[in-house]
């Protein structure tokens with residue numbers, strides 16, 4: 001290693017010792033969600049897929065595309081319903097199986113996109129997922145006009161999706177505005193794009209090159225591989241902060257190092273150092289700025305005349321509990337749903353769902 005490479009840990013003075021009853025590499029919640037369901041639930045490589053042929057679906061227009069897929073609006077010629085055709089680029093077979101298995105496991109999940117069919121062309125080269133279509137508003141426009149009530153409403157829906165998904169042993173790993181479809185007329189949200197989703201098993205080391213930069217939690221940026229569901233709660237916190245402070249992205253780094261720097265400049269280096277120490281993370285960098293000392297900035301510093309009605313005291317208390325370095329300090333999705341910030345929408349939301357999940361929120365707010 002270069003002599004210039006320095007370890008943040010060596011610069012530590014006195015670090016407050018936080019004692020947790022659980023091993024650090026284990027999720028506080030739903031740690032056994034896969035184990036209790038058994039191998040047929042999570043062993044996606046062994047999963048046999050019955051493919052339909054493509055004639056039934058017609059492409060109407062292109063919606064977008066990325067590294068792994070091209071996405072089209074389509075029509076199901078059998079029932080004339082609109083649908084989305086996601087054509088997967090020839091990617092590793094196991095990745096296709098994983099996405100389909102996750103979507104099948106999540107059939108009927110609240111606020112998650114529904115998988116309608118899976119299609120393979122006769123050459124067996126192209127695989128497509130047929131999902132429901134959402135009349136989606138462009139988020140970069142929509143977020144600038146969301147009211148306080150809208151934000152609470154959509155946060156409740158997103159967290160409802162995440163609590164369900166996590167309770168079923170799955171981490172989404174790419175929560176970001178582009179993957180959260182909002183039909184603002186119907187006030188309905190759907191979480192899409194399960195291509196990076198993974199089954200959680202305590203203690204397993206996962207890839208850290210997942211997610212999208214502006215929504216990546218600290219654990220990915222420092223290369224900590226034993227992460228869990230709480231990864232999605234950081235991303236949700238970033239989305240929430242962008243909404244209430246009316247910014248396009250709250251932490252807007254130009255690369256992964258700069259992303260971490262943007263986070264350090266808001267949350268402060270004291271808490272970062274304590275986090276590295278608690279998890280025994282040997283974080284090294286030769287970037288001078290990342291070795292600097294930054295105080296934690298109070299959330300009130302981000303209030304402007306424009307965002308003041310959204311950045312209420314309960315909204316600030318909420319963002320503060322989502323954007324934490326230590327994943328175990330972050331609210332879980334169920335705890336977030338139980339937070340006072342969501343108390344008004346919680347009653348409506350649970351009533352709308354027949355209150356079948358009223359038992360999930362046992363977190364106490366002092």
Ligand code: AMP
Nearest residue numbers: 063064065066071084132133134136193
């Ligand atoms: P993706 O590659 O899955 O992120 O999708 C690319 C784009 O297609 C998204 O950013 C959306 O604009 C659009 N899209 C994807 N899924 C849907 C859907 N179910 N309903 C409407 N639009 C979608």
